[in-house]
Amino acid sequence: MAALSKHFDTLVGALSPELYRYALGLCRNQDVAQDLVQETFLRAWRSQQTLRDIKTARAWLYTILRNEHARLYERQRPEVRDPHLLPEVPVQGYDTRTEAFALRRALDQLDEQYREPLLLQVIGGFSCKEIGRMLSLKPNTVLTRLFRARKMLRDRLDEEGREKQHGLP
Amino acid sequence: MDCLEFRRLLLQDPYRAEPELLQHESGCAECAHYAARIRQQEASLRSLLNAPAPPPELAENIRLGARMERRSGYVRRVWMSAAASLLIGISISMFMLFDQQQARGNMLLARSVIHHIEDEAGHLREPGPASPDRVRAVLARFGAELVGDLGPVRFAAECVMRKRTGVHLVLSGEQGPVTAFMMPGEHADSPIPIDSTRFHGEIIPTEWGVLAVVGERGEVIAPIATRLARSVHWPQGSRLSAQTPLAAHLARLGIHSPRTL
Ligand SMILES: [Zn+2]
Ligand SMILES: [Zn+2]
Numbered sequence: 001m002a003a004l005s006k007h008f009d010t011l012v013g014a015l016s017p018e019l020y021r022y023a024l025g026l027c028r029n030q031d032v033a034q035d036l037v038q039e040t041f042l043r044a045w046r047s048q049q050t051l052r053d054i055k056t057a058r059a060w061l062y063t064i065l066r067n068e069h070a071r072l073y074e075r076q077r078p079e080v081r082d083p084h085l086l087p088e089v090p091v092q093g094y095d096t097r098t099e100a101f102a103l104r105r106a107l108d109q110l111d112e113q114y115r116e117p118l119l120l121q122v123i124g125g126f127s128c129k130e131i132g133r134m135l136s137l138k139p140n141t142v143l144t145r146l147f148r149a150r151k152m153l154r155d156r157l158d159e160e161g162r163e164k165q166h167g168l169p
Numbered sequence: 170m171d172c173l174e175f176r177r178l179l180l181q182d183p184y185r186a187e188p189e190l191l192q193h194e195s196g197c198a199e200c201a202h203y204a205a206r207i208r209q210q211e212a213s214l215r216s217l218l219n220a221p222a223p224p225p226e227l228a229e230n231i232r233l234g235a236r237m238e239r240r241s242g243y244v245r246r247v248w249m250s251a252a253a254s255l256l257i258g259i260s261i262s263m264f265m266l267f268d269q270q271q272a273r274g275n276m277l278l279a280r281s282v283i284h285h286i287e288d289e290a291g292h293l294r295e296p297g298p299a300s301p302d303r304v305r306a307v308l309a310r311f312g313a314e315l316v317g318d319l320g321p322v323r324f325a326a327e328c329v330m331r332k333r334t335g336v337h338l339v340l341s342g343e344q345g346p347v348t349a350f351m352m353p354g355e356h357a358d359s360p361i362p363i364d365s366t367r368f369h370g371e372i373i374p375t376e377w378g379v380l381a382v383v384g385e386r387g388e389v390i391a392p393i394a395t396r397l398a399r400s401v402h403w404p405q406g407s408r409l410s411a412q413t414p415l416a417a418h419l420a421r422l423g424i425h426s427p428r429t430l
Contacts, residue, residue, distance in 0.1 A: 012231045020223035027273070034227055035277045038331050039284070041231045045329065046288035071280065072273050103213050121182070122218050128181075143181045150180040154210060 005045075007054055012041060015058060018123055019065055025119040026069045028108065040065040062124055063134050066116070106156035114149035117142050175200050183211040233333055275361045278372060281331050282381045283365050286348050289328075292339050293346040297323030307336055308401060311353060317400030331355060335378070342393060344385040349397050353378035377403040 016037055023033035043064055044051070051060060107115065120131045128142040135142070170193045178190055183204075194201050286293070299322040305315050307325045313336075321341045328337035328350075336351035348370075357379050361372040370383030370390050375398070382394045 009232050012228050016228045016231060017223055020227065021219060021221055024221050025218055029273070030221075032273050032277065034223065035274065035281075035331070037223065037227065038231055039277060039281050042281070042329060042331065043284055043288065046285075068277075068280070072276055100213060100217050103210075103217055107214075107217075118214075119218065122215055146182070147177055147180040150183070150207065150210070153214070154180075154207065157210065 005048060007057070008045065011057060011061075015061060016041070019061060022062060022119055022123045023065055023069065025115070025123060026066070027072070032072075036065055036068055039068055043068075058124075059126070059130060059134060062120065062126075066134065102157060102160050103153070106153045106160075109156065110149055110152060114145050114152065117145045118149040121146060172197060172200055176203060179204055179207055183207050230333065271358065275357065275372075278331070278355070278357060278379070279361050279363045282350060282363060282370075282372060282383060283368060285328075285330070285337075285350065286368065286383060289337075292324045292337070293348070295324040295339055295346075297321060297339070297341075299323060299325040304338075311336065311351075312404040313351075314402040314404075315400060316402045317396070319396065319400050338397075340393065342384045342388045344388040347382065347384040347388060347390075347393055349383075349393070350381040351378065351397075351401070352381065353403070355379045373398075375403075 019037045019040060020033055023036040024030065027033055027036065040061055044057075044061055051057060110118070116135065117131050117137075120126045120134065121128075126134070128139045128146070131137070131142045132139045137145075170189050172193075175190065175193045175197070178185065178187075194204055301315065301322075304319065304322055304325045307327055308315055310327050319338075319340065322338060323341060323346060324337070324339035326337050327334050330350065330352045333354050335353060335355075336349075338349040338351075340347045340349060355378045357372055357374040359374065363370040363372060363381070363383055367385065368383050369386055369388065370381065371394065372379050372381045373394055380394065380397060382390050382397065384390060384393070
């Protein structure tokens with residue numbers, strides 16, 4: 001029996017919440033996030049023979065989800081990458097207090113290449129080596145992107161703070 | 170360690186705690202202040218990203234399919250490896266983009282259908298035939314009834330779909346095998362075209378869910394979809410009136426939709 005089937009129910013229970021959060025972080029839409037998670041487990045179930053070791057199941061599921069999401073944007077990437085087209089309304093289910101809202105907006109404005117490693121580190125708790133394997137990047141590149149991601153968030157929040165102080169919109 | 174190096178390491182992972190890092194922090198007031206702000210930002214970031222919870226039914230929906238399959242003791246053959254199928258480039262062209270979210274939802278549904286066919290590519294090679302009794306038995310699990318002739322059926326099974334289980338059929342088309350999925354409970358606002366490097370077809374909304382019909386390139390899908398819709402009767406309000414998307418769609422294709430649809 002393949003490694004996955006014995007543990008499938010457990011894995012679904014244990015991992016669907018974090019995979020949902022990762023999906024939501026990527027696509028920022030609840031319905032799409034649910035569909036992404038469902039499709040990820042469905043694909044995993046059907047192709048479980050390729051999973052040699054249950055210990056790698058978690059990273060494997062994240063990778064399936066990520067590929068699935070990436071393909072959604074193959075045709076639409078130019079539009080979606082433009083931060084001005086991102087919805088200004090907070091995604092339901094997220095904290096809507098002002099500071100959290102500012103952070104969300106800063107996060108939304110991060111380019112995908114910075115947001116993705118950050119999501120994998122913060123939601124998935126993966127090491128930079130693991131993230132590197134998932135994104136086909138060198139560990140050092142991952143570290144650089146994590147650094148730049150947080151730096152951009154900080155700068156953006158500082159900028160907003162200054163604007164508020166000076167009564168700018 | 171200088172201030173630059175300290176900040177670089179801190180931003181890579183604000184919760185790291187190497188001795189050299191802590192040592193610099195305790196000796197440099199500016200960096201200590203900076204670190205406090207970054208850790209506060211990190212705490213907000215973590216609570217923001219880790220707050221959302223999926224709807225409670227999500228996990229149960231996912232398990233449902235797997236459980237059904239195990240119970241039926243269905244032994245799967247060796248499918249295409251996941252690695253191989255992940256590498257297969259699929260391009261689904263969308264013609265009906267209402268808005269981005271709906272387009273993404275449609276695209277996911279279309280991809281789910283193609284994945285299902287690819288992951289179970291073995292069924293395309295089933296020689297068949299599946300007997301009408303077999304087809305009836307599969308439909309009966311959904312309370313659906315065979316009321317017409319589907320033509321030669323090569324394969325029929327209850328199968329794991331996205332939302333719940335559905336009917337997986339393989340029919341014979343002009344160009345080769347034609348896969349039909351009856352996906353009860355699934356939703357589409359309008360017909361969704363499916364177009365991959367190998368397959369083409371359509372997902373058609375019905376009152377009971379959606380009907381997906383997919384063949385090799387060049388296969389003419391509409392007559393097969395009509396035959397499927399006419400030959401299977403679904404329970405409980407599944408009788409399609411002329412106003413339903415399927416009937417309207419078939420009408421648009423020039424296919425008269427009879428009362429019995
Ligand atoms: Zn310093
Ligand atoms: Zn199937």
